Amino acid sequence: MIKTQFIRTFGWMSFLLSTTFVLVGCEAVQQIDRGLYQVADSVSERDRITGKRTLSTASRGQQIAQGNQVIKQLIAAEKKAGRSINSALNKREYERLVRVFDRIHQVSHLNKERWEPLLIDRDSFNAFTTGGTYIVVHDGLMKQLKSDDELAAVLGHEIAHTVANHVFERQTHQMTTLITGSSAAKRSGYQAAFTYESEIEADEVGILYAALAGFDPYAASRIWARQYQQQGSARGLFFHDHPANKERAALTRQVADKVKTYYRRGRQNPNYNALRENNTLWRKRDDQRIAGEGGGLAAVLGTALGAYVQHQETKIEANRQAQQIQMMRALNSNIRVLEQRKLDNHRWRVVWQNRNNVSLANVVMGVIIKDAKGNIKRYVTHIKGNIARGARFSGIFSTPDLSIAELKKRQVAYYLDDATPYR
Ligand SMILES: [Zn+2]
Structure with a gap:
C-alpha cells in the first residue's frame, strides 16, 4: 500500500x-x-x-x-x-x-x-x-x-x-x-x-x-x-x-x-x-x-x-x-441528484441524472459523510450498464455502521467516484 x-x-x-x-x-x-x-x-x-x-x-x-x-x-x-x-x-x-x-x-x-x-x-x-x-x-x-x-x-x-x-x-x-x-x-x-x-x-x-x-x-x-x-x-x-x-x-x-x-x-x-x-x-x-x-x-x-x-x-x-481530476470534476458538476429514498435502516436508494453532453460507462458513485467533529467516511456504489447523456440512473448505498436516523444529522455529499466518458 x-x-x-x-x-x-x-x-x-x-x-x-x-x-x-x-x-x-x-x-x-x-x-x-x-x-x-x-x-x-x-x-x-x-x-x-x-x-x-x-x-x-x-x-x-x-x-x-x-x-x-x-x-x-x-x-x-x-x-x-x-x-x-x-x-x-x-x-x-x-x-x-x-x-x-x-x-x-x-x-x-x-x-x-x-x-x-x-x-x-x-x-x-x-x-x-x-x-x-x-x-x-x-x-x-x-x-x-x-x-x-x-x-x-x-x-x-x-x-x-x-x-x-x-x-x-x-x-x-x-x-x-x-x-x-x-x-x-x-x-x-x-x-x-x-x-x-x-x-x-x-x-x-x-x-x-x-x-x-x-x-x-x-x-x-x-x-x-x-x-x-x-x-x-x-x-x-x-x-x-x-x-x-x-x-x-x-x-x-x-x-x-x-x-x-x-x-x-x-x-x-x-x-x-x-x-x-x-x-x-x-x-x-x-x-x-x-x-x-x-x-x-x-x-x-x-x-x-x-x-x-x-x-x-x-x-x-x-x-x-x-487532467484526470479536472475531467472528473467537470463531469461531476453535471450530475444532479433527483431523489433519495430510504430502503431500510442502513440502506437508501439515490436517483441521479447525467446532464453531461457525453455518455458514461463504468460509473461509480460515492457519498462523503461528515459528522459534527469533522470525521469523514466514504461509501461507494457501482452502477451497472452504460448511462446515456441525459439518462437517469440509480444506485443503492449501504452503511452497515451508520443508521439512516444517524445519517440525517450529518452532512452528506454525493460525488462521481469513477467513470469512463464516451460519445
Ligand atoms: Zn508502497
Whole structure:
C-alpha cells in the first residue's frame, strides 16, 4: 500500500547534490571532469534490481543504521504507551507473519542481510518500511488478509521498496528539489506522482518475489479488486500517490501474467537466484566495467540521465493525474441528484441524472459523510450498464455502521467516484 515512511536529515550532502543537478539541467556536459566520478559515486548507487545508477546519498550501511534507528524509536514508543509487539501481541499471527516473511525475504535481492518483521498494535490496513532491515506490519492488516498469498503480496511489496532503495531515493529527491527549486517539482501533484512511480516498481518486484517464493502472484490483484469494490477509485478527489484501486488491480494482474510461469504452488522456485536477475520483467544491466573504464563520465551521465528520465516520467504522471481530476470534476458538476429514498435502516436508494453532453460507462458513485467533529467516511456504489447523456440512473448505498436516523444529522455529499466518458 501501503504507505512508506520516510526519514529526514542529510544537510551535509547539499554541495554534492547541487553539483550533480547542474548536469541534470545538462547544457553543461563539457564541465564534467574526472573528479566528478567521486561525486557520482557518492550520490548514486547501482540499482540492485536493474543495475542502472539511481540517485541516493546513503550507502547501504548508512541506510540500515538510519532505517533501524527509526524502528528502535518506534519500539520504544510502543513500550512507553503500553502496547505489545510481535508474539506478545498475538503469538499465532506473529508466527504466521514470520513464516511468510522469511520465505519472501529469502528470494529477495537482500537475502544476505538478516531481516525481520515487526508486528505492532494498530487496527489500520497498513505496512511500511523505513529502509533498514525491518518491515513494520499493522495488526489490522494481518486480520484483514486471511490468506498467506495476500500477506505475501503485501510483504513482497514492502521488501521491494527497501531493495529498490525508494526510501532514500525519495529523501535525496526531496533535497534536490529543494536545492534546484524545480517549478514542476513544487506543484502539488508532483510528490504524489513521484511516489506513484515507486509504487508501480514495488508492485512488480514484490509480485515476482511472491511467485519465486511459491505464493500465488495473482493475490495482489485480488486485494486491489476487493478494495475497488469497497472503496471505488476516488479518481476526481485528489492526486494519487498509489495507482487508483481499479488501475492497480489491472496493473498487478498484468505483472502476474508475466511471472506466473515461475510460480510453483507452495514451493520455492529452484532457480530463484538467476530469475531474480533476469526474468520476463527486466534484465540486469552489467555496465560495471564500462563505468570503470570510461572514468567518471559514464557514471555521472548514468546518474544524471536516470534522474532526468525519472523527473520527466514524474512530470508526465503528475500531468496525467491533474487532467484526470479536472475531467472528473467537470463531469461531476453535471450530475444532479433527483431523489433519495430510504430502503431500510442502513440502506437508501439515490436517483441521479447525467446532464453531461457525453455518455458514461463504468460509473461509480460515492457519498462523503461528515459528522459534527469533522470525521469523514466514504461509501461507494457501482452502477451497472452504460448511462446515456441525459439518462437517469440509480444506485443503492449501504452503511452497515451508520443508521439512516444517524445519517440525517450529518452532512452528506454525493460525488462521481469513477467513470469512463464516451460519445
Ligand atoms: Zn508502497
